[in-house]
Amino acid sequence: MKTEKKQTKKAPEGKSYEEIRTKTASGDVVVMAAEEFKEYVRSNGTKKAAKEVDVVTTGTFGAMCSSGAYFNFGHADPPIKMQKVWLDGIPAYGGLAAVDAYLGATELDETNNMLHGGAHVIEDLVKGKAVRLKATAYGTDCYPRKEIDTYVSLKTMNQAVMLNIRNCYQNYATATNSSSRTLYTYMGKLLPEFGNATFCSAGEVSPLMNDPYYRTIGVGTRIFLGGAQGFVIWEGTQFNPGVPRTPDGVPKRPAGSLAVIGDLKQMSPDFVRGLTFTRYGTSLGVGIGVAIPILDEEMAKHCAVTNDKIVTAVFDYSQPSRSRTVLREVSYAELRSGEIELKGKHVPTSSLSSLHKARQISESLKNQVLKGQFMIEKPVQNFSMDRAMKSLDVRSEKEAM
């Protein structure tokens, strides 16, 4: 026993990935859902937690920017090299090959009907519905057909793969509105005169809040994606780890994000939802969960983070600028209390991220790990901490070089 204690003190790697994987395979793994783990640490401390607990499961469900899915429809007879592609009237990008297309979640039809965009078509497919596929082409010697109008479903397609290039934001802004009119934004309906404030993070349950420096979450990490198992394939776009952080290392602004992939055919409509933000557009509600290995006390400390220790900034969305001024910083404990104080006013708060579903995901993931159905992966490659977020300015060709 003594030697064991000495080892944990000396070696920063208290447990190896291999050890946790072996325990998972044999059914001896100790897993806790994020909230359960925080409670455990409160009574037992991080040292004991690091020793006793192998895996902490996290989750988040919210409107995820930059989501979509690609499909391979199979070849028609005579074959067609699809140039323009529509799925239930929503344009998909077909400039890939003959019968591949990518459908973005925010894509709308030509009438800009925001009640039914790319996200809703993806949800319909996940529900098992058939959707209408139309495609046109200029025709070639090898692909003579010039148009097709048919129905496809997940059953008929060769591949249907969710591929999201920016999901699972590590933290996000809180939005409010000082103007005299209601604003309709991607942060929801913002009532005038600081009538409400909206935020979009599962806070302490959210995956990247529990691994703030991306030590265990990187390229190759197996994840819960939309009810299926998927993978992290890259850093998410706009990955911006250099923002100000709390003493615990948690970013106080939008920072890290993930690019993820998973089989749409295995997903569940409970965790893949078409969403409409009035007068803004559509987005995809995606459920993501990560099982975090408690390699050592440092990871236990990270996973012990609670809502009162995670802060974000409140921005006035009536300011039509990319660099809005920070009204104040608030903790997720304050946001979750139902109201925050802004300019002397009690402002009711709303979450755009479902805590209920985040909990469902972390619980589901916990059970999968316990049953040996979900294996922890060591990242093949970690994310670069040097990434910074650049802005888009109107510039000359020379300035862009």
Next chain:
Amino acid sequence: MKTKVVLNFSPDAANQPITHNLIAKHHLLVNILRAEIDEIGGKMVLELSGKADDIRRGIDYLKANSVGVRPIKEGVRRDDDVCTHCGMCVSICPTKALALDSKTGKVTFTEEKCVACGVCIDACPPRAMEILI
């Protein structure tokens, strides 16, 4: 007692001081929850508070003046299969009929508190809320 009613009226009836008469002659407290009036008539959703007899007489008065009166038990309905319990509706609901239960993480909908104002309808990202009036 309190009751919620939907009134449908023709342009003729629209020219009469109906709400005033409900208050002055029938001693009712009238809360206008919704009002839409145009050239072909109008629709109003009222919450009437007062003695049961006064409410009955007030409704009789409306009917006598060609105003269609329909009591409503629920003005807004939530489709529980569609709701993701995100909580977007919570901060915009003026009566707290929609509230987040911090223990369960679920959004509760207390129909008795709902005044059918409808602000939640277009605020709900998965479109789980429906107005029935």
